[in-house]
Structure formats: C-alpha cells, structure tokens
Amino acid sequence: MQTAKREIAVSMTDISKRFGPVRALENANLEIARGSILGLVGQNGAGKSTIIKVLAGIIKPDSGTIVINGETVSSLTPASVEKLGVHFIHQDRLLVPTATVGEAVFLGHEIGLGPFVSRRAMARKAADLLKRFFGMELPAGTLVKDLTTAQQKVVQITRALAQKASVLVLDEPTAALVKREVDSLFDVLRRLRDDGIAVVFISHYMQEIEKLCDRVTVMRNGTDVGTVDPRETSIDEIISMMIARDVGEMFPKRSVTLGAPVLEVANLRLGGSFENIGFNVRAGEIVGLTGLLGSGAKEIVQCLFGLKTADGGSIKVEGKQLALSTPVKAVRDGIAMLPEDRRAHGVALGLSVRENISLASLRRYSKNGLVSRGSENQAVDGLIKELSIKTPHRDALVRELSGGNQQKVAIAKWLSCQSRVYVLDEPTVAVDVGAKVEIYNLLNRLAGEGAAILLLSSDLLELVGVCDRVLVVYRGRLAGTFSGPSMNSDALLAASSGARSNADGVAA
Amino acid sequence: MSVQTNDKPKVSLRAFLAKYSVLIAFAAIVIFFAVASPTFLTPANLFNVLVNNVVMLAIVALGLTIVISSGGIDLSVGVSVDMASMVFVMLLAAGYSGVVGVGGGLGAALVVGILNAILITRLNISPFLATLGVLFIGQSAQQLATSGGQPIYLTSGYAGDQFNAIARTALLGIPTPVIVLILCALAVHFLLHRSVFGRYVQAMGAQPGVAWYSGIRVPRELSLVHVLCALLAGVTGILLSATVKSYVPLSGNAFLLDAIGATFIGTTLSRERKPSVIGTLLGVFLLAIVKNGLLLVGWNFYWQQVGIGVLVFLVLAASFGLRRAAH
Structure with missing residues (x-):
C-alpha cells in the first residue's frame, strides 16, 4: 500500500565531513521517504556509515542541511534524534543481556511512577506490542540473552516502535541471521513499510537489496552517485556504480626502451629458503616477483636489502659487487626498499612529511653534521609537488595523510636518495583504488627515468598489468619467467603452485 | 592533485591552553608564591634556586x-x-690535579654509558631493564x-678548594655553574634539533x-645516545662534588625521578x-620553583x-586532556 505521492521523512542535503585531510563525505545527499524501504550500498569507506552516523547525531557534519519531518534541524544528538522519531538498529549495539524483554523494550523510557519502575506494566505492554506488530508470542519476562539473534533484532525494532518511530535505520541487520530468520525479518520490515514507516536498509548483500528494497542509493568516495529502482536496474549495474573505474584504466600503459642491466643477481642462495636464483633487472624495466607464502620470494627481496644475509651468490648494482649484510649498506649502494608493513618500516607516522622524506638522504642536506633546512625544504617541496603528495604542508605529520599518500612519502624518501634500484614489497596492500593507480603511474615514471624496479606482489592482476616480466618462485627455485602474451594470471598462478613451469626459459 | 590549503588546524582556546599549559602553570605558580612569600621573588632567593636547584x-x-x-x-x-663524583673526589683527595679529576670523573661516567650501550645494542636488552640492572650494580x-656508604670529604688545601671557589664564583656576573648549563643546553639543543x-x-x-629500513x-646512534646521557650526568656529578666539597654515595639517585618528570612535563x-x-628546561624550572616555594x-x-x-599530574592531565577535547 505505497502512497502515490512520496512523502519525505528525512532529507539530508550537501553533507560534507572531513577527518583531517580525509574527506569522508563530500556533498552527499540522502532522501528517505515514508512507506518505502531504501537500500544504502557502497564499498567500505564509501561513506555509508559516516552519513548514517551524521543522521544519528554521533558525528557532527562540517556542512549541509538535514530536514526531519519537514523541520530543519541544526545540531543533532543521539537523544534528540530519537525524539524526532528516527531510530537506529546498529549492527553491533546489542541489548543488555540480563534485561528482560519488557525492560529492553522500554530501556531509557521506563514506565512507572516517579523513580519507581513498574516491571509488570512494562512486561504487559511489551508483550502487547510484540503481538500487535509481529504476531509474536514472547513471554515478556524472558531474558534477552535467551533470545535468538533474530528475536533480539525484533526486540530492538519493537523498542523503536514503542517510541513511535517514523524512521527506522538498520545497519547490516542480517549479518548474523540464518536464511529463515532473514525472511521473517523482511516480512516485518515490509509490514512496517506498509504502515507508512520509512525504512533504511544497509547491506553488503546485493541479493537482499534486490529482494527487499524499493529504491537503492549508491555511495562512492563520500558522495551519492545515484538512486535507482532495484527492480529496473541489475545487480551488475549497481556494482559498477559502486566501483570507480574499470580494470582497463587501472594499469596505465607505457612504452619504454630498456637500458643496460642495473641489478644483476647470480646464484643467490639462502639455506632453507631458496637456491640458485639468478636474474637481471635492466634500467627502465619493471620486473615482477611472485610466489606463494614460503616459496622464498619474500626472502629473496630481504636479501637484496640486507635484511637477511645470503649464504652465497652475487648481487651487483651497475656492475659493482655488493656485500649486503645490513640495510645500511644496501641504502649506501643505491638500493631502495618499500617494505610491506608501511607503518612499521615504511614511514614514521609521528614524524613530519619533511622529516620522513629526507630521512635516508640527510647527508645531502647537511654540512658538518648540521641539517641545512633551506636545501632540505627545497628538495622536500620539490618531491611533494613531483609526486603530488596530498598534504597540507611539508611539516604535517605523516599520520594525518591517507594510506596512498603515506606510501608516496615512502617512495619520495628514496627519490631523495636518487636510488638506482627499487625493491617494492607488496606496495599496494591497504591503499585505495585511486592511490593504487597513482602508485602504478609513479612506478612507470621511475622506470621511465632509468631506475630498475623489482616488484614483489601476490596480486597477479597487478603483476600482469604493471610488469614487463614476471619471475615466479616455487619452493625456493625460479619456476618460470613470463613476459608478453605468456604473462597472464592463469599462467602465473599455475607456475606458483607448481602445476606448470617455464614459459620463456628460466634465464632472463 | 593540488596541495590543500584549508587544513590549518583551527586555534581554539582549548588547544591554546593545552599547548601552553606548562607556561600557564609556571606563571600561576610564580604569582602564587610571590604573593604567599615575601622572600620568593628576591634576587637572592632566585639566584639560590638557579644555582642549587636548577x-x-x-x-x-x-x-x-x-x-x-x-x-x-x-x-x-x-x-x-655518583661515579663521576666519586672518581673526581677520590682523584683530588689523592692529590691529583683538577684536570685529571675532571677527566677521571667524566671517564667514570663514560664507562657507565658504554656499559648501557653494550647491554642495549649488543645484547639487545631493553633500555629499561638494562639501565635498571646498571642502577643496581652501580x-x-x-x-x-x-665501606657501606661513608662519604669522602675534600679537606682544605686540595684542588677541591679551587673547584669550590669556581662553583661559587661568577663570570661576567653569571655564576659558573649556570654558564656550564647554558653551554650544555645549547650543545644538546643543536644536537637534538x-x-x-x-x-x-x-x-x-x-x-x-623505519630508522633501520x-x-x-641504529646500534651506533643508540650507543652514542646513551654515552652522551651518561656524560651529561657526569658533568652534574662533578658540579655536585665541587659545590659540596665531598662525595656522598648514592646522592645521584635524587636526580633520576625529577629529571624524568621534568622531561615529560616538557613534552x-x-x-x-x-x-x-x-620543554625540559621549563620542566626543571617548574619543579625547582615549586620545591623552593x-x-x-x-x-x-x-x-x-x-x-x-x-603538579606533574595536573600539568600532564591538563595538557593531554584539553588536547584530546580540542581534537
């Protein structure tokens, strides 16, 4: 029984919210209509939970207007929102486990006389409500902890209805429910909709969205990118709205002429990890390295940076034989390392962008042991601009930067050193898609300027998209080298798992 | 992707109070004692605080x-x-010259620093446990x-008298120990910042x-850190002995907690x-003035x-609490 004219219960317009440099919401809009179930979808970090927390009065927005039941509200608190009839069923906010159903339903709005609570009245009323709304015969004296998860959700909803809720927001309500319980929850929600209540349903499960919702608002990068009818729009289309770009754009194309070998590894051996490893990386070349956990690929990279000392073999950079026993020597010999654990090894979060960038190359910017701030600032500013590092200023703490920009600071540190060889260990783990593309672009530029790049990654698509050549390590040995048309994720996966070896021949 | 400009932190009253809580506490305490005690703000008292407490x-x-x-x-x-103080006094008492005394005293402190450095960087013992062990041993x-904690006194006629004179005189109106402090502070400031x-x-x-990567x-720099710290403590040991013309065993311990407190107030x-x-100097002044007042x-x-x-509790709580609120 949907009303023909959609009556708006809540309207949020141009909501923006920043946390430091991070834009959690930017001009986001959300319109919740009475008698309708609105789905809210988006990837993690798209801004779904932030906008809901704004509505719940938990987060204060920087700007934007919120109209609830025709009334513009300026500052919301969790208590004032409930008074306006907007109720939230949070994913993790559970009921007091030792309360009875009656107490739980009237929590915060106890019935009684003065300071005295009438448990009997509450139990009777709660039982009435449960029966009226859900046809549920639940002894109101039952303890919350003895209810099923689905029953607890129903009790939470009943609590909202007891306060005359006109808007009900459910955050991932089905996460802990089994199929049958989901179905009965959906029946409840449909009945509420038919009674004219506005329901917002947040979920990662697209099938549920399609089945339940009348409209779906899709969020991406802190803003709403569209509201569609799920009966007219396919799941695939909704998913493509959630994702910023398709895979083709993710890996920028490049053309580069390869120079002389910069990094030459021969017969490298580390007891218990790998043996007989030999390969070259030429100037301008991006070589991938991959292998399953324990294959020895990781240890090869560690040996190249002096984190582990190889038992035998040779490592040469620009023809010079290196004796790598510590990172100190590796850095001096022009090897740069982008470690996998960025926060532990890549950047010091408590230091400024400037201090991080110049850390490995302070000798360049110092005289008689004292740092010359002039030349340091100049170099740092140049690198911030060159890598388009998004930072308020050079003295901002790295902690305040986004993951992708932190990674760029880690790369800038080595650019400042003018390293010749870049060893990257899973550089795009835990950075968002946009920052990934920027890092790929950066790798291309580094290679274009004649650096030799060795990329250790377990993301096969990334390897295929970025590298000129990929080496696969299997049980401590090179199981194959792939390039050109033979370099595809199927082949890499097969070689890593020992199913197939060698496409181009092992020697590079 | 331009550099964002609208990200300067807003200066709120709370943030201001948080940042300058030490200075505000300092001013409040000075005013309080100036009112409470007529002798507090006299030059003689302030001089005494500076030389003896700061x-x-x-x-x-x-x-x-x-x-x-x-x-x-x-x-x-x-x-x-203590080690610097002990060796300094023993050498002077044995008739050696002042230069030998100072060198020996600093050398003794150096030994403590090197011991710490070895325990921490070679044996990979945490600084807390390593220096705690050295504290017990020392x-x-x-x-x-x-013989169980008997003080050693410098009687008249030794070079100790000259040192005592130096410790109590002034150069260009500035007491010699204060000059030593200024030199040390400048050196550490340039070194650290x-x-x-x-x-x-x-x-x-x-x-x-990140430093290692x-x-x-790291081991070399860390060794230097501990050696420098021990040497500075050694300077204090020599100043202490020169002032009181003696070595009193275990008297150095009095500095440990105050120095840690002052450093953290400074943070x-x-x-x-x-x-x-x-920050550390401010912390020291704050503690010295409170004690004296x-x-x-x-x-x-x-x-x-x-x-x-x-006081330590209030300053730290005010600063961190207000800062969290301002955030």
Missing part, C-alpha cells in the same frame, strides 16, 4: 631528553652522577667502595623499524609529545614531594 638537575635532564627522544630510558643516570659498587644525529634520534624514537646505523609543549630542550611557605620536605606529584 643547574644540576637540568644537566641530568638534558641527557635524559636525548635518551627519551630516542624512545629509550636511562634509569642509571644517578649512577653516572649502587652496590659504591657501597662496596666506600639541528643535527643529522638528532634527526636519527627522533626517527628511532618515532619508529625504530632507512639505512640508519606537553609538543603536539606529538616529543621531548625538547626548551613550598619550602618558603613552610611545607616540610615530604609534603614537597606530594606537591610535585600533584
């Missing part, structure tokens, strides 16, 4: 500032003070060397893994709670300790 504590605290910046701690600074060693070594110290303090010789000046030379208004020694405890 200088020696400040030099020890400067050393701890370096160590705490590197992410470590040195619980054995008192031992460094205390017992002193008692063994002085301007030099390459200082940057490495800050990096090790902020994230040791950036090609910094409230920095948003990232990093120690700094200026409480004495003047008639509180006994034990209540002074209570007063200082409350």
Whole structure:
C-alpha cells in the first residue's frame, strides 16, 4: 500500500565531513521517504556509515542541511534524534543481556511512577506490542540473552516502535541471521513499510537489496552517485556504480626502451629458503616477483636489502659487487626498499612529511653534521609537488595523510636518495583504488627515468598489468619467467603452485 | 592533485591552553608564591634556586631528553652522577690535579654509558631493564667502595678548594655553574634539533623499524645516545662534588625521578609529545620553583614531594586532556 505521492521523512542535503585531510563525505545527499524501504550500498569507506552516523547525531557534519519531518534541524544528538522519531538498529549495539524483554523494550523510557519502575506494566505492554506488530508470542519476562539473534533484532525494532518511530535505520541487520530468520525479518520490515514507516536498509548483500528494497542509493568516495529502482536496474549495474573505474584504466600503459642491466643477481642462495636464483633487472624495466607464502620470494627481496644475509651468490648494482649484510649498506649502494608493513618500516607516522622524506638522504642536506633546512625544504617541496603528495604542508605529520599518500612519502624518501634500484614489497596492500593507480603511474615514471624496479606482489592482476616480466618462485627455485602474451594470471598462478613451469626459459 | 590549503588546524582556546599549559602553570605558580612569600621573588632567593636547584638537575635532564627522544630510558643516570663524583673526589683527595679529576670523573661516567650501550645494542636488552640492572650494580659498587656508604670529604688545601671557589664564583656576573648549563643546553639543543644525529634520534624514537629500513646505523646512534646521557650526568656529578666539597654515595639517585618528570612535563609543549630542550628546561624550572616555594611557605620536605606529584599530574592531565577535547 505505497502512497502515490512520496512523502519525505528525512532529507539530508550537501553533507560534507572531513577527518583531517580525509574527506569522508563530500556533498552527499540522502532522501528517505515514508512507506518505502531504501537500500544504502557502497564499498567500505564509501561513506555509508559516516552519513548514517551524521543522521544519528554521533558525528557532527562540517556542512549541509538535514530536514526531519519537514523541520530543519541544526545540531543533532543521539537523544534528540530519537525524539524526532528516527531510530537506529546498529549492527553491533546489542541489548543488555540480563534485561528482560519488557525492560529492553522500554530501556531509557521506563514506565512507572516517579523513580519507581513498574516491571509488570512494562512486561504487559511489551508483550502487547510484540503481538500487535509481529504476531509474536514472547513471554515478556524472558531474558534477552535467551533470545535468538533474530528475536533480539525484533526486540530492538519493537523498542523503536514503542517510541513511535517514523524512521527506522538498520545497519547490516542480517549479518548474523540464518536464511529463515532473514525472511521473517523482511516480512516485518515490509509490514512496517506498509504502515507508512520509512525504512533504511544497509547491506553488503546485493541479493537482499534486490529482494527487499524499493529504491537503492549508491555511495562512492563520500558522495551519492545515484538512486535507482532495484527492480529496473541489475545487480551488475549497481556494482559498477559502486566501483570507480574499470580494470582497463587501472594499469596505465607505457612504452619504454630498456637500458643496460642495473641489478644483476647470480646464484643467490639462502639455506632453507631458496637456491640458485639468478636474474637481471635492466634500467627502465619493471620486473615482477611472485610466489606463494614460503616459496622464498619474500626472502629473496630481504636479501637484496640486507635484511637477511645470503649464504652465497652475487648481487651487483651497475656492475659493482655488493656485500649486503645490513640495510645500511644496501641504502649506501643505491638500493631502495618499500617494505610491506608501511607503518612499521615504511614511514614514521609521528614524524613530519619533511622529516620522513629526507630521512635516508640527510647527508645531502647537511654540512658538518648540521641539517641545512633551506636545501632540505627545497628538495622536500620539490618531491611533494613531483609526486603530488596530498598534504597540507611539508611539516604535517605523516599520520594525518591517507594510506596512498603515506606510501608516496615512502617512495619520495628514496627519490631523495636518487636510488638506482627499487625493491617494492607488496606496495599496494591497504591503499585505495585511486592511490593504487597513482602508485602504478609513479612506478612507470621511475622506470621511465632509468631506475630498475623489482616488484614483489601476490596480486597477479597487478603483476600482469604493471610488469614487463614476471619471475615466479616455487619452493625456493625460479619456476618460470613470463613476459608478453605468456604473462597472464592463469599462467602465473599455475607456475606458483607448481602445476606448470617455464614459459620463456628460466634465464632472463 | 593540488596541495590543500584549508587544513590549518583551527586555534581554539582549548588547544591554546593545552599547548601552553606548562607556561600557564609556571606563571600561576610564580604569582602564587610571590604573593604567599615575601622572600620568593628576591634576587637572592632566585639566584639560590638557579644555582642549587636548577643547574644540576637540568644537566641530568638534558641527557635524559636525548635518551627519551630516542624512545629509550636511562634509569642509571644517578649512577653516572655518583661515579663521576666519586672518581673526581677520590682523584683530588689523592692529590691529583683538577684536570685529571675532571677527566677521571667524566671517564667514570663514560664507562657507565658504554656499559648501557653494550647491554642495549649488543645484547639487545631493553633500555629499561638494562639501565635498571646498571642502577643496581652501580649502587652496590659504591657501597662496596666506600665501606657501606661513608662519604669522602675534600679537606682544605686540595684542588677541591679551587673547584669550590669556581662553583661559587661568577663570570661576567653569571655564576659558573649556570654558564656550564647554558653551554650544555645549547650543545644538546643543536644536537637534538639541528643535527643529522638528532634527526636519527627522533626517527628511532618515532619508529625504530623505519630508522633501520632507512639505512640508519641504529646500534651506533643508540650507543652514542646513551654515552652522551651518561656524560651529561657526569658533568652534574662533578658540579655536585665541587659545590659540596665531598662525595656522598648514592646522592645521584635524587636526580633520576625529577629529571624524568621534568622531561615529560616538557613534552606537553609538543603536539606529538616529543621531548625538547626548551620543554625540559621549563620542566626543571617548574619543579625547582615549586620545591623552593613550598619550602618558603613552610611545607616540610615530604609534603614537597606530594606537591610535585600533584603538579606533574595536573600539568600532564591538563595538557593531554584539553588536547584530546580540542581534537
């Protein structure tokens, strides 16, 4: 029984919210209509939970207007929102486990006389409500902890209805429910909709969205990118709205002429990890390295940076034989390392962008042991601009930067050193898609300027998209080298798992 | 992708109070004691505070500032003070010249620093446990060397008299110990905040893994940190002996907690709670003035300790609490 004219219960317009440099919401809009179930979808970090927390009065927005039941509200608190009839069923906010159903339903709005609570009245009323709304015969004296998860959700909803809720927001309500319980929850929600209540349903499960919702608002990068009818729009289309770009754009194309070998590894051996490893990386070349956990690929990279000392073999950079026993020597010999654990090894979060960038190359910017701030600032500013590092200023703490920009600071540190060889260990783990593309672009530029790049990654698509050549390590040995048309994720996966070896021949 | 401009932190009253809580506390305390005691603001009293309460504590605290910046701690600074004091006094008492006495005293402190450095960088013992062990050993060693803690006095006629004279005289109107402090503070300031070594110290303090992965010789720099701290404590040991013309076993321990307190009070000046030379000096002044003021208004020694405890708590709580609220 949907009303023909959609009556708006809540309207949020141009909501923006920043946390430091991070834009959690930017001009986001959300319109919740009475008698309708609105789905809210988006990837993690798209801004779904932030906008809901704004509505719940938990987060204060920087700007934007919120109209609830025709009334513009300026500052919301969790208590004032409930008074306006907007109720939230949070994913993790559970009921007091030792309360009875009656107490739980009237929590915060106890019935009684003065300071005295009438448990009997509450139990009777709660039982009435449960029966009226859900046809549920639940002894109101039952303890919350003895209810099923689905029953607890129903009790939470009943609590909202007891306060005359006109808007009900459910955050991932089905996460802990089994199929049958989901179905009965959906029946409840449909009945509420038919009674004219506005329901917002947040979920990662697209099938549920399609089945339940009348409209779906899709969020991406802190803003709403569209509201569609799920009966007219396919799941695939909704998913493509959630994702910023398709895979083709993710890996920028490049053309580069390869120079002389910069990094030459021969017969490298580390007891218990790998043996007989030999390969070259030429100037301008991006070589991938991959292998399953324990294959020895990781240890090869560690040996190249002096984190582990190889038992035998040779490592040469620009023809010079290196004796790598510590990172100190590796850095001096022009090897740069982008470690996998960025926060532990890549950047010091408590230091400024400037201090991080110049850390490995302070000798360049110092005289008689004292740092010359002039030349340091100049170099740092140049690198911030060159890598388009998004930072308020050079003295901002790295902690305040986004993951992708932190990674760029880690790369800038080595650019400042003018390293010749870049060893990257899973550089795009835990950075968002946009920052990934920027890092790929950066790798291309580094290679274009004649650096030799060795990329250790377990993301096969990334390897295929970025590298000129990929080496696969299997049980401590090179199981194959792939390039050109033979370099595809199927082949890499097969070689890593020992199913197939060698496409181009092992020697590079 | 341009550099964002609208990200300057807004200066709120709370943030301001948080940042300058030490200075505000300082001003409030000075005003309070100036009103409560007529002698507090007299030049003679302030001179006394400076020479007797500030200088020696400040030099020890400067050393701890370096160590705490590197992410470590040195619980054995008192031992460094005592060892320098003991060797200095013993050498003078045995008739050696002042130069030998100072050299020997600093050498003794150096030994403590090197011992710490070896334990921490070679044996990979945490700074807390390593220096705690050295503290225990150092205390017992002193008692063994002085038949259970007998003081050694410098009687008249020794070079000690000259030192005592130096400690009590002034150069261009500035007391000699204050000149020593100024020189030490300037040196540590440049070392910590301007030099390459200082940057490495800050990096090790902020994230040791990053320092190692950036090609910094962490063990070497860390050794230097502990040696410098011990040497500065040694300077205090020599000043102490020159002032009181004696070596009293275990007297260096009195500096440890005050110096740690002063350094951490100083960290409230920095948003990232990093120690700094200026912050540490402020912390030392604050503690010295509170002690002196409480004495003047008639509180006994034990209540002074209570007063200082409350002060440290209030300054840290105000600074961090307000800062969190401002955030």
